[in-house]
Amino acid sequence: MPSCACPSEHGRVATDGYDPAARVKALEQLLVEKGYVDPAALDVIVETYAHEVGPMNGAKVVARAWTDPDFRARLLADGTAAAAELGFGGRGGEHIVVVENTSRLHNLIVCTLCSCYPWPLLGLPPVWYKSPPYRSRAVIEPRAVLRDFGVVLPETTAIRVWDSTAETRYLVLPLRPEGTGGLSEDRLAALVTREAMIGTGLALAPARADA
Ligand code: FE
Numbered sequence: 001m002p003s004c005a006c007p008s009e010h011g012r013v014a015t016d017g018y019d020p021a022a023r024v025k026a027l028e029q030l031l032v033e034k035g036y037v038d039p040a041a042l043d044v045i046v047e048t049y050a051h052e053v054g055p056m057n058g059a060k061v062v063a064r065a066w067t068d069p070d071f072r073a074r075l076l077a078d079g080t081a082a083a084a085e086l087g088f089g090g091r092g093g094e095h096i097v098v099v100e101n102t103s104r105l106h107n108l109i110v111c112t113l114c115s116c117y118p119w120p121l122l123g124l125p126p127v128w129y130k131s132p133p134y135r136s137r138a139v140i141e142p143r144a145v146l147r148d149f150g151v152v153l154p155e156t157t158a159i160r161v162w163d164s165t166a167e168t169r170y171l172v173l174p175l176r177p178e179g180t181g182g183l184s185e186d187r188l189a190a191l192v193t194r195e196a197m198i199g200t201g202l203a204l205a206p207a208r209a210d211a
Contacts, residue, residue, distance in 0.1 A: 054123035057088050058171055059192035061121060062203075063185045065098075066176045076100060079171060083121060092119030092169065099162060100173040101199075106153055108146070108161045108199035109170045110138035116164035118171050122194060129198065139163070149200040172196065174203040 031037045061083055065072040075082035079096035083089055096118050099107040111117065115130040128134050137145050142159045146152070153159070162170045174196040180188060183206065195201025 049119060049124050053120060055121075055192075055194035055197065056189070057086075057123075058118070058121035058194075058197045059189040060086055060185075061088065061098075061171070062173060062192045062197065063189035065173055066180075066188055067185055072173075075173065088120045090120050092117065093121060095168050096121065096171060097162075097168055098171045098173050099160070101175045103175070104157060106146075106157050106159050106199065107170075107172045108138060108142050108159055109164060109172060110135055110161060111164040112136070112139060113163075113165070116166050116169055118169040121171055122197060126194070146200065149195065151200065151202060172199045177203050177205050180206055 028037070028039075028042070032039050061075065064086065065075050071082060071085070074085075075098050079098040080089065080093065082098075083093065083096055099109075101107055111129070112135050114135075115125045117125040117129065134145065139161055142161050143153070146159070164170055174192065176188075177191060180191065183191075187206075191204040191206065193201050193204060196203045
């Protein structure tokens with residue numbers, strides 16, 4: 001079984017009757033008391049991922065890939081190196097694999113073990129990504145899960161599910177929406193949602209982004 005360094009509760013921990021949040025709090029207090037961690041340093045890490053690192057980073061990567069074919073090729077060949085070109089990398093992004101949606105193939109990302117996620121590009125994972133129903137159903141019935149998210153794909157579009165681990169984390173390169181030929185990279189990035197980069201959504205049409 002792959003190891004995991006996620007900050008989330010694992011399903012098996014949550015089912016033993018203890019509140020994971022209380023358990024984390026108690027563990028943090030113990031480590032602080034023993035001098036193993038500095039609470040100020042923990043605060044900086046949490047603040048950084050909550051406010052400075054988020055899906056806007058991944059959206060910039062996607063917009064660049066949509067407008068620069070050479071970058072797109074580098075991104076698909078080595079996601080970690082290409083993201084680093086835009087200044088994105090570090091913990092949780094040591095090995096990023098980018099998978100490209102096409103009209104015939106839709107990619108969906110999950111971490112069946114817990115919640116592994118490309119932090120430098122998407123920030124912290126949403127609650128639903130960590131939930132046991134998403135983690136199991138994404139593999140068993142991905143088309144139904146997509147429908148729950150409002151994404152109805154033609155039956156001719158295959159769905160490929162990628163299971164993240166602490167070692168390898170995935171980002172979806174969504175299809176570029178129709179009618180965006182003249183848009184700047186910044187305008188394009190505004191069409192790229194977090195869900196589109198996980199595969200539970202599609203990039204927005206220009207009119208919806210402006211609404
Ligand atoms: Fe995980």
